[in-house]
Amino acid sequence: MPSPLLLDARTARLLPWIVAIAFFMQTLDGTILNTALPAMARDLAEDPLRMQSVVISYMLTVALLIPSSGWIADRFGTRRIFFSAILLFSIGSLLCALSSSLTQLVAARVVQGLGGALMMPVGRLTVLRAYPRSELVRIMSFITIPGLLGPLIGPTLGGWLVEYASWHWIFLINLPVGLLGCIAALTLMPDLRGPERSRFDxxxxxxxxxxxxxxxxxxxxxxxxxxxxxxxxxxxxxxxxxxxxxxxxxxxxxxxLFAPGLFRTRTFAVGIIGNLFARLGSGALPFLVPLLLQVALGYSPAQAGMSMIPLALAAMLAKSLARRMIERFGYRTVLTGNTLALGIGLASLSLAGPHYPYWLLLIQLAILGGINSLQFTAMNTVTLIDLDDRSASSGNSLLSVVAQLSLSLGVACAAALLGGFSAPIDAGTGSVLGAFQATFLCVGVLTMLAAAIFLQLTGEDGRRARKLEAEMDE
Structure with missing residues (x-):
């Protein structure tokens, strides 16, 4: 493992920017797409209510490859893998823009996912090995800022591109950034490898x-x-x-690959299982809301995208409150209450209709954004907080996999519910809006049931290690 002294001043200064830009590309792509789904469906002659495979294919590919990212970086070096990740992500973006059918688009999203699965884990691993621990909090905080901006900019930018250009541009904008990223990775990324060769399972x-x-x-x-x-x-x-x-x-x-012994730590077991089920609602939210606004309520893509801004802004603001709330009330109270609030908030979107006040909808979305942000921070920290140093790496890797998997399952579950409630439409006995309302109600109830998992925590869980930075996100 190289010492920080092996990095020249220029590389030490620019390396966090390279990783931050890669993080921004990934989070922007994850949020810019949802607003464009109805337009993509029309262009590809598909049902807009059945476009979830475009989202799921990417998330699932990322979840599949995350466990191998550390071993691949140790085997082939961080510079080569980080460059390859950005290149694959950029090639996948180009293939997405050139797709003329849903099958081609899904295949291109898999290529994108191959790059996305390696970009951030390898970038974080490089920072972890290249800088002293005293600098780590400052640098990691800097790297995560673009990740917060992606969900803020993505839906609005996606809506405007679809309305005033075409959906292809939501992928094409990745190309110039990807080109700069490839050049920067080759010239500035240190080529770090693990201290010893480990056997991959x-x-x-x-x-x-x-x-x-x-x-x-x-x-x-x-x-x-x-x-x-x-x-x-x-x-x-x-x-x-x-x-x-x-x-x-x-x-x-x-x-x-993941040691079963991790689950002997109760906070880890509760956190992982809670992540899996509570994130189902969180995964459904950014997929369902743009579809509801455009397909059921008739909003334009730009209007639908701008309607997501309160959700992202509230999520950013809630991060500053998360640590204080956890320290004051404890993980058990915060996670149980917040999961119930998340479910109620999702179910409340079933009230939306043609005459529903727009300002009230924006308030609901803002509240949901804040609740979601607190949920992610509390779930992630309680999952890792009691692991020892030997188990932390494996536990963090499993948490990353579960986070991605649960989000993709959330989209799949929401789409399955939406498809089931849409069946009467074909028979002329139902409405699109009614299908969305029933779906939000069911997703909300399912999310509330996850609160029972966090009740298995005790009031003292996490207190002895609560000085851990509560700035972790998915």
């Missing part, structure tokens, strides 16, 4: 990845794919079987 990786893919496709089969229920059940049980096989294998080998 390839079979565990395949079993865990197969489980995630099969379960996600099973949920997709209820929505966009319209698979018969028998095939959905077969896929679901096959995914569960792969997960069980992974777990049984991980118990008996020395270096599994």
């Amino acid at each position: 390839s079979l565990g990786f395949l079993l865990f990845g197969a489980a995630m893919v099969l379960i996600t496709i099973a949920l997709e089969g209820l929505g966009e794919l319209h698979l018969p229920h028998l095939r959905v059940m077969i896929l679901l049980f096959a995914g569960m079987a792969c997960l069980a096989a992974y777990w049984l294998r991980a118990v008996r080998i020395e270096t599994p």
Whole structure:
């Protein structure tokens, strides 16, 4: 592991900018797309209520590759992998813009996901190894600022590009930034490798990845794919079987992908399971709201994008309150109450309709943005707060995977519910708005049920380590 003294002054100054720009590209792409889905559906002759595969394919690819990112960087070096990640992300963006069918677009999003899965983990790993711990909080805080700006700019920019140019530009704008990023990675990124070669759990990786893919496709089969229920059940049980096989294998080998022993730490177990279920509602929110505004309420893409600004602004402001609330009330109270509030907020969007006051909708979205931000911060910190140094790396990697997986499952579940409630429309007995209202109500109720998971914490959990920075996000 190189000393900070091995970095020249210019590299030490510019390296955080390179990682921050990569983070911005990734978060911008994750939020700019949702507003453009109806326009993309029209251009590709698809149903706008069945475009979730464009979102899920990217998130699932990222979740699949995150566990291998550290091993790949150690094996081939941070400079080569970071450059390849930006290049893949840029090529995927170009392929997305050139896509003429939904199948091509989904395949291009997978290519984008291959780059996105490596960009941020490798960037964070480089910073972790290149700077002393005394500088780490300052540098990581700097790197995460663009990640907060992405959700603020993305929906509005996406709406304006779709309305005044075309949806292709939401991908093309990545190309000049990607070109600069590739040049910067080759000239400024230090080529760091792990101190020792570790053995990668390839079979565990395949079993865990197969489980995630099969379960996600099973949920997709209820929505966009319209698979018969028998095939959905077969896929679901096959995914569960792969997960069980992974777990049984991980118990008996020395270096599994994710050590089962992590779950002996109660706060980690509650945090991981809570993340999985509570983030289902959080994942559904940015997917459903732009569709509701455009497809059901008739907003223009630009109006729908600008309507998401209060949500992103409130999320940024809530970060400054998170630490104080956790210190005052404790994780159990904050997470239980906040999860219930998140579910109620999601269910309240079922009240939206043609004559619903626009100002009230903006207030609801702002409140949801603040609640969501507090939820992410509290869930992430309680998950990692009691892990020792030896377990922290594996625990953080599993948390990153679960965060991405739960967001993609949230989109899949929301789309499946939306598809089910939209079925009466084909028979002429339902409405698009009614389908959205029922979907928001169900997603809200499901999210509220996750509060029971956080009740398993005690009032003292996390108190002895609460000086940990509560600035973690997904």
